[in-house]
Amino acid sequence: MxxxxxxxxxxxxxxxxxxxxxxxxxxxxxxxxxxxxxxxxxxxxxxxxxxxxxxxxxxxxxxxxxxxxxxxxKDVAEMLPFFEEQTEKIDKEIAQLRHAQKILDHRKNQIKEQNMLVKQPRGKVYSRFVEGEEQLHLFTDDLTPYGNPDVYMRDLALLLETKESVVDNFYGCVYELKNYQATEEIIYSSIYTSLLKDTPLPEQPTKKTSKKYMPEGQYICICFKWSEACYLAYYKKLYDYIKQHHISTEGMVFEFSLPNRYFSYEEDDFITELRIKMKEEN
The missing domain is CATH 1.10.1660.10 (Multidrug-efflux Transporter Regulator; Chain: A; Domain 2)
Structure with a gap:
């Protein structure tokens, strides 16, 4: 029994x-x-x-x-499709977790860079090594430092989100190195967000966007608290330093801004770095 x-x-x-x-x-x-x-x-x-x-x-x-x-x-034969489906589901979840880990590591590196910028003397020119990174650029022809790049960023966000990714909420702008006399003369050629390595995007996602690589190297820089009123003065200080010291550059200014706090209901508080890649000596 x-x-x-x-x-x-x-x-x-x-x-x-x-x-x-x-x-x-x-x-x-x-x-x-x-x-x-x-x-x-x-x-x-x-x-x-x-x-x-x-x-x-x-x-x-x-x-x-x-x-x-x-x-x-079910019998054994009928259970096989279920287990195959579960395997696919788990593989997808593992891929998502690995991608989430990459996003987390990327954000940690950005926070480290932000902490480094906070320690830089405000309004003084300096040089530093900048790591290379993949970027997704959106071309613009009417955006100035007086404009609102957040609206333009929606196009980049929508493109990335359709690829089951997420847009980096830190972004920058690019424009030519020139002797500007007024802030409104500065016209961004593109705005960009950084991409994780191996982000699944075509080389030319749309007519208005492009995947580019910002090379690593030594950059001549200046950082300051973002201000429309003082923007041109800081830019000119960097521009004059480059000319006075006969520094050869690659000619494009990368404007990169990071928030000092994350409360949406408070006044904006960003630290901005203008960085220009210096040409390597042969």
């Missing part, structure tokens, strides 16, 4: 709670072998432990209980 186990014994032997076993019984997922008609105590036989292990396994891979109930009714 097959030995029967009480619900408490089954719970202890199989590392599940009594409440869980009662719930499984109520929904018809895992019912006892017999129930005492007088006491209503539930009893299970040892052969059922095998099926309880299957339920626990399916729960471990996040299978809903209603789906487990259907699976338990």
């Amino acid at each position: 097959r030995k029967l186990y009480s619900i408490g014994e089954v719970a202890k032997l199989n590392n599940v709670s009594i409440e869980t076993l009662r719930y499984y019984d109520r929904i018809g997922l895992f019912t006892p072998a017999s129930v005492d008609p007088t006491t209503h105590y539930r009893y299970y036989h040892e052969k059922q432990f095998f099926y309880l292990d299957i339920i626990k396994y399916l729960k471990y891979i996040d299978t809903p209980l209603y789906q487990i109930k259907e699976i338990m009714k």
Whole structure:
């Protein structure tokens, strides 16, 4: 005669709670072998432990209980497509987690760079090494430092989000190195956001956008608290320094701004760095 186990014994032997076993019984997922008609105590036989292990396994891979109930009714051949589907699902989740980890590492590096910029003397020219990075550029022809690049960034955000990625909320602008006499003379040729390595985008995503690489190297820079009123003065200080010291550059200004705080209801507070790549000596 097959030995029967009480619900408490089954719970202890199989590392599940009594409440869980009662719930499984109520929904018809895992019912006892017999129930005492007088006491209503539930009893299970040892052969059922095998099926309880299957339920626990399916729960471990996040299978809903209603789906487990259907699976338990299938034969082995019918279960194969389910497990293949679960494998694909897990592979996708692993890929998403790896991508999320890349985003996190990228953001940590940006915060480190921001902390470095905070320590730089405000309004003084300096040179520093800048790591190279992939960038997604949106071409512009009417945007100035007086404009609002956030609206333009929506085009980049929509493009990245359709690729199951996310836009970097730190962005920059690019324009030519010239002897500007007024801030409104500065016209951004593009705005950009940094991309994670291997972001799945075509080389020319649209007519208005382009994937580019900002090369690593030594850059001549100046940083300051963002201000429309003082922007040109800081730019001219950098421009004059380059001319006075006969520094050869690659001719494009990268404006990069980072927020000092993240409260949307407070006044904007950004630290901005203007950086221009210096030509390498042969």
